[in-house]
Amino acid sequence: MKHIPRKRFGQHFLTDRGIIEAIVQAIAPQAGQAMVEIGPGLAALTQPLVERLGHLTVIELDRDLAQQLRQHPRLTVVESDVLRVDFVHLAKDIGAGAPKIRVVGNLPYNISTPILFHLLDAADVIEDQHFMLQKEVIDRMVARPATRDYGRLSVMLQWRYAMDNVLFVPPRSFDPPPRVDSAVVRMVPHAAPEKVDVRLFSEVVRVAFSQRRKLLRHSLGKWLEQRQHRPPFDVQRRAEEVPVAEYVALAQALGREDGPGTT
Numbered sequence: 001m002k003h004i005p006r007k008r009f010g011q012h013f014l015t016d017r018g019i020i021e022a023i024v025q026a027i028a029p030q031a032g033q034a035m036v037e038i039g040p041g042l043a044a045l046t047q048p049l050v051e052r053l054g055h056l057t058v059i060e061l062d063r064d065l066a067q068q069l070r071q072h073p074r075l076t077v078v079e080s081d082v083l084r085v086d087f088v089h090l091a092k093d094i095g096a097g098a099p100k101i102r103v104v105g106n107l108p109y110n111i112s113t114p115i116l117f118h119l120l121d122a123a124d125v126i127e128d129q130h131f132m133l134q135k136e137v138i139d140r141m142v143a144r145p146a147t148r149d150y151g152r153l154s155v156m157l158q159w160r161y162a163m164d165n166v167l168f169v170p171p172r173s174f175d176p177p178p179r180v181d182s183a184v185v186r187m188v189p190h191a192a193p194e195k196v197d198v199r200l201f202s203e204v205v206r207v208a209f210s211q212r213r214k215l216l217r218h219s220l221g222k223w224l225e226q227r228q229h230r231p232p233f234d235v236q237r238r239a240e241e242v243p244v245a246e247y248v249a250l251a252q253a254l255g256r257e258d259g260p261g262t263t
Helices: 017-027 046-053 063-069 089-095 109-120 135-141 152-160 198-213 218-225 244-259
Strands: 036-040 058-061 075-079 103-107 126-134 161-169 181-188
Touching: 017 046, 017 075, 017 161, 017 181, 017 198, 036 089, 046 058, 046 126, 058 063, 089 103, 089 218, 109 135, 126 135, 126 161, 126 218, 135 152, 135 161, 135 181, 152 161, 152 198, 152 244, 198 218, 198 244
Parallel strands: 036 058, 036 103, 058 075, 103 126
Antiparallel strands: 126 181, 161 181
């Protein structure tokens, strides 16, 4: 499959056979499982996956690649921007009675964070996710409080997933090589996440980290002061010092004051 990588799609194709095998082992696909691959590209990961699964659904934006992928008899190709794909609906279509789907992919680094947030809405129908991402992004995803990498992405994702950095991938594993190190993350949705109004929770976390070098009284504190009801919360610390559970508890308390919300 000959294809010139397109910068506008952020295309870097995985070519290292040893890394490909290591990723497949980390995913551990089993025959008959319902799986979706985001950004199959030249099918380097697609082929070993479909050999083990029997069938695979792939999401590909590049029209030329999608056309070539359709020639594979055991692939269902969804030609679309992944941010426009309704994964809850897709899970119903391909699940074939299975309660949940698995999601994998080498995500375009230029839109990886929007994709991760988009998939939050479908976490209830997803068994697990394995993604190749920029290592710096994964460092932020799994970061603990009171560290440099801990931020909005850490809080939002750790509320919903248990996550592990499972594999380091150097630039030479791709064609063309990216200018950054990569890694593979495993994301398993929590079976019983804390109930919270997601929009309110997201706003609390966004405001908190809007001035992360200052004490929270300059950002979240002022935001809380504008509300009629203000739950007790220590704003004499920086955003990165607050554990995920405390952000969740604050959003829950605010939600109770505001009335029923979206969980």
